Amino acid sequence: MEQDIQRTDVAIIGAGPVGLFAVFECGMLKMRCHLFDALEAPGGQCAALYPEKPIYDIPGYPRIDAAELVERLAEQAAPFEPVYHLGHPVTRLAAEGDGFVVEAASGVCVTAKAVVIAAGAGAFGPNRPPLADIESYEGRSVFYLVRRRDDFRGKRIVIAGGGDSAVDWALSLADIAGHVMVVHRRAKFRAAPESAARLERLAAAGRIELVIPYQLHALEGSAGQLSAVVVSDLSGHTRRLDADCLLPFFGLATDLGPLARWGLALDRHHIAVDPASCASSRPGIFAIGDIASYPGKLKLILSGFAEAALAAHAIHPLVHPGEALHFEYSTTKGVPGR
Numbered sequence: 001m002e003q004d005i006q007r008t009d010v011a012i013i014g015a016g017p018v019g020l021f022a023v024f025e026c027g028m029l030k031m032r033c034h035l036f037d038a039l040e041a042p043g044g045q046c047a048a049l050y051p052e053k054p055i056y057d058i059p060g061y062p063r064i065d066a067a068e069l070v071e072r073l074a075e076q077a078a079p080f081e082p083v084y085h086l087g088h089p090v091t092r093l094a095a096e097g098d099g100f101v102v103e104a105a106s107g108v109c110v111t112a113k114a115v116v117i118a119a120g121a122g123a124f125g126p127n128r129p130p131l132a133d134i135e136s137y138e139g140r141s142v143f144y145l146v147r148r149r150d151d152f153r154g155k156r157i158v159i160a161g162g163g164d165s166a167v168d169w170a171l172s173l174a175d176i177a178g179h180v181m182v183v184h185r186r187a188k189f190r191a192a193p194e195s196a197a198r199l200e201r202l203a204a205a206g207r208i209e210l211v212i213p214y215q216l217h218a219l220e221g222s223a224g225q226l227s228a229v230v231v232s233d234l235s236g237h238t239r240r241l242d243a244d245c246l247l248p249f250f251g252l253a254t255d256l257g258p259l260a261r262w263g264l265a266l267d268r269h270h271i272a273v274d275p276a277s278c279a280s281s282r283p284g285i286f287a288i289g290d291i292a293s294y295p296g297k298l299k300l301i302l303s304g305f306a307e308a309a310l311a312a313h314a315i316h317p318l319v320h321p322g323e324a325l326h327f328e329y330s331t332t333k334g335v336p337g338r
């Protein structure tokens with residue numbers, strides 16, 4: 001069967017906040033984009049990991065929930081009619097003619113004059129605790145992220161982990177859950193000091209139970225529904241916690257996956273770029289957002305937005321060769337696609 005190959009100016013790998021804003025920046029310079037994402041919805045970490053959390057450091061928004069930021073970014077990109085390929089992890093990137101071919105595992109294939117990799121932590125997935133039969137509970141009573149806080153109303157929840165996610169969700173769910181238990185191997189939490197102090201205060205007030213020093217040992221339940229989480233201390237003594245759900249927060253596995261095989265210079269699991277243009281070591285391929293590395297890099301959404309603008313300006317001569325690019329403010333030219 002002949003493969004359907006679509007053509008565009010710029011192929012963007014990753015529809016997180018930074019990939020979405022790259023559509024806008026490219027659009028303002030008359031460049032059309034196709035966006036790929038392994039996930040079924042745009043928004044990257046904002047949508048998948050913390051949609052209901054407020055973000056406080058987006059310029060112009062004193063406070064905005066992560067899901068709303070994603071909606072705003074998609075709205076800002078919409079006049080440029082990006083083509084989304086969601087649920088399509090990219091597995092192949094190869095040079096073709098004077099551009100590139102980008103192909104997803106599904107076979108969807110796009111040729112582009114330039115490629116922007118905005119793949120965050122790569123094709124990411126949660127670090128799973130090594131518990132027998134955990135897969136049969138996943139999505140029913142074991143969750144690696146909280147999509148809707150209200151789903152946990154009145155539930156007996158075991159949260160495992162000692163970092164920001166574990167502590168922040170324990171604090172947030174304590175208001176609505178039936179009972180919150182936090183299992184951690186040591187007394188000290190790696191979370192922001194203010195959050196860790198709040199956790200201690202809620203524990204002292206009896207609103208959260210700290211199960212310390214313990215680690216996950218086994219799950220009990222049937223047909224995907226947990227009835228208890230068994231934990232063990234360092235000398236192997238076990239304790240049974242009656243529970244309806246388990247939220248293990250052991251961070252993300254940052255696997256670059258296929259990206260590591262695309263011949264790009266890497267810097268400890270990130271793509272090394274020139275900070276002036278976000279160009280990677282392969283001409284025509286750019287990297288922005290969390291995946292991009294250069295001296296002084298800050299993994300913040302706002303840094304990724306600026307990188308999207310730099311990359312779009314650097315890509316312009318590849319898409320429109322010989323056409324002079326006069327720097328203009330958006331207030332001067334408006335939004336051309338609108």
Ligand SMILES: Cc1cc2nc3c(=O)[nH]c(=O)nc-3n(C[C@H](O)[C@H](O)[C@H](O)COP(=O)(O)OP(=O)(O)OC[C@H]3O[C@@H](n4cnc5c(N)ncnc54)[C@H](O)[C@@H]3O)c2cc1C
Pocket residue numbers: 013014015016017018019036037038039043044045046049050054055056057088089090091118119120121122123124165257258259288289290291299300301302304
């Ligand atoms: C709990 C938490 C709170 C945070 N709070 C803040 C905050 O307050 N302020 C702030 O600035 N930042 C915050 N961050 C960090 C912020 O979310 C990231 O900096 C931001 O998401 C990076 O955006 P990105 O678009 O570069 O990557 P991501 O959001 O990681 O998106 C990358 C996308 O690329 C996709 N992808 C990867 N590989 C492939 C592939 N091969 N094919 C197709 N798709 C692929 C992934 O599925 C993903 O959707 C927070 C992060 C977390 C986890």
